[in-house]
Amino acid sequence: MKTPVTVLGLGAMGTALAQAFLAAGHPTTVWNRTPGRSPELDALGAVRAETPGDAVQASPLTVVCLLVDTTVRDTLDGIDLTGKVIANLTNSTPDQARALSDEFVARGASYLDGGIMAVPVMIGGPAAFIFYSGDSAAYERHQANLAPLARPVYVGKDAGLAALYDIALLSGMYGMFAGAQHSLALMQGEDIPAVEFAEKFLIPWLTAMLGTVSGMAADLDIPPAPGTAGSNLAMQAAAFDNLIDTAVAQGVDPTLLAPVGDVLNKAVDAGHGDEDLAAMVHLLKTNA
Numbered sequence: 595m596k597t598p599v600t601v602l603g604l605g606a607m608g609t610a611l612a613q614a615f616l617a618a619g620h621p622t623t624v625w626n627r628t629p630g631r632s633p634e635l636d637a638l639g640a641v642r643a644e645t646p647g648d649a650v651q652a653s654p655l656t657v658v659c660l661l662v663d664t665t666v667r668d669t670l671d672g673i674d675l676t677g678k679v680i681a682n683l684t685n686s687t688p689d690q691a692r693a694l695s696d697e698f699v700a701r702g703a704s705y706l707d708g709g710i711m712a713v714p715v716m717i718g719g720p721a722a723f724i725f726y727s728g729d730s731a732a733y734e735r736h737q738a739n740l741a742p743l744a745r746p747v748y749v750g751k752d753a754g755l756a757a758l759y760d761i762a763l764l765s766g767m768y769g770m771f772a773g774a775q776h777s778l779a780l781m782q783g784e785d786i787p788a789v790e791f792a793e794k795f796l797i798p799w800l801t802a803m804l805g806t807v808s809g810m811a812a813d814l815d816i817p818p819a820p821g822t823a824g825s826n827l828a829m830q831a832a833a834f835d836n837l838i839d840t841a842v843a844q845g846v847d848p849t850l851l852a853p854v855g856d857v858l859n860k861a862v863d864a865g866h867g868d869e870d871l872a873a874m875v876h877l878l879k880t881n882a
Contacts, residue, residue, distance in 0.1 A: 596620045597739045600653040602646055602669060603684075604631040607710065608659035610717035611683070611743055612640060615657075617718065618742035625649035627669075647673045655736050657743075658682045659710075663690040667697075676702035679732045681740065683708040683724065687761070688754030695728055695753035704732035707753045709760025712744055723747050727755035770800065772850040779846045806871075813872035820868065827874070828867030831858040 596619045601612040604626035615622045616638040624635055625643045636642070643649035646669050650656050656678060660666050663686045670680075680703045682694060691707040698705045705728045712722035722744035726733055733748050740746045749755045774796060781791050834855040841848040857874050866873040 597655060597736070598623065598653040599739060600624070600643070600649045600656040602626075602649060602656060602658045603660040604635070605659070605661070606714045607683075607717070609635065610714040611657060611659055613638065614718040614742045616640060620739065620742070621653075623649050623652040646670060650675065650678055655679045655681065655739055657740075658684055660684045662686070663694065666694065670698075674702075678702075679704045679706065679729075679736060681706040681708055681726070681736070683710050685709075685760070686757050688757045691727075691757045692752070692754040699729075704729040705753060706732055706736075707756045709756045709763075710744070711760065711763060717743055719744075725749050725756040725759045727751070727757075728753040774800065776841070776846065776848075776850045780841065780844050782846075783844070810870070810872045810875070813870060814875060818870070826868050826870065827858060827861045830871075831855070831862045831867070834858055 598621040599615050600623045601608055601615065602625050604612065604624060608624075608626070609632040612622055612624050612632070612635050616635070621641070622635075622639070623641045623643050624632075625646050625648070626632070629642075641652070643652060650670070650673055654677075658666055658670075658680060660669060661684070663684065666682060666684050666686075675698055680698055682691070682705070686694070686707070695705040695707065706726050707728050709725040710717075710722075711724065712719075716722040724740070724744045724746055726740070726746055726748050727750050730748070730751055733746075737746055737748075749759055774792075777796055778788055778792065781788065837851060838848045838855060841851065857877060861867070861869070861873050861877055864877065866877075
């Protein structure tokens with residue numbers, strides 16, 4: 595028999611997690627604040643617990659997927675966690691993860707924090723992965739049990755690291771989406787189908803530009819020689835006004851893009867005009 599597991603929270607993601615456990619043959623106990631949520635799980639063999647305490651006691655491993663950190667604390671408040679492994683996959687900040695780890699460990703649990711790099715439909719599929727950090731022994735003990743959800747990636751004993759990796763990747767995603775949304779807005783109103791523009795030009799262009807991120811990262815690890823920038827920041831800052839002016843002329847709010855120009859100008863003013871985009875990373879660090 596495979597290891598019994600518990601899932602707390604049956605929103606879209608929590609339901610997908612429970613389905614993946616059930617499909618892999620794990621006896622699965624579920625709990626949700628609103629009883630009867632996701633009735634399809636009943637047909638798959640899920641056991642519904644009346645209280646979160648009952649749910650936690652039913653399994654050695656409890657996977658938590660609730661709304662926010664406060665919801666996790668409220669749900670598990672007063673529950674005996676002695677000897678249990680809590681894998682919290684609720685989106686949180688690194689500091690929240692560390693504080694929750696300290697609290698749950700003090701209450702007798704082993705704690706893993708997780709960052710899900712997938713949308714619900716991807717759970718159980720080959721493209722999904724989940725960052726884990728925290729108790730290394732608990733991770734080694736349950737790595738195989740967590741694998742049906744998504745490829746598990748352990749990033750360190752510091753419980754806040756999974757959240758940091760998660761937030762870093764989401765930040766890159768939202769920045770990319772912001773640029774794509776601005777680009778699509780510019781083309782609205784012209785006699786150019788949005789799908790045609792996106793598939794023929796925008797996606798290939800962004801894909802090609804993503805290849806430069808490795809070079810940017812390399813410049814952070816080993817600073818390049820002066821004057822070797824392929825597209826120096828002084829040139830980019832001078833041309834950036836054209837992006838804003840065109841947006842205004844096209845009736846597009848430049849809010850998503852304008853801060854990039856501000857940082858470009860800040861970099862040039864700070865003497866980084868002959869450097870490449872990696873120089874902007876240093877300027878984003880408020881304690882630099």
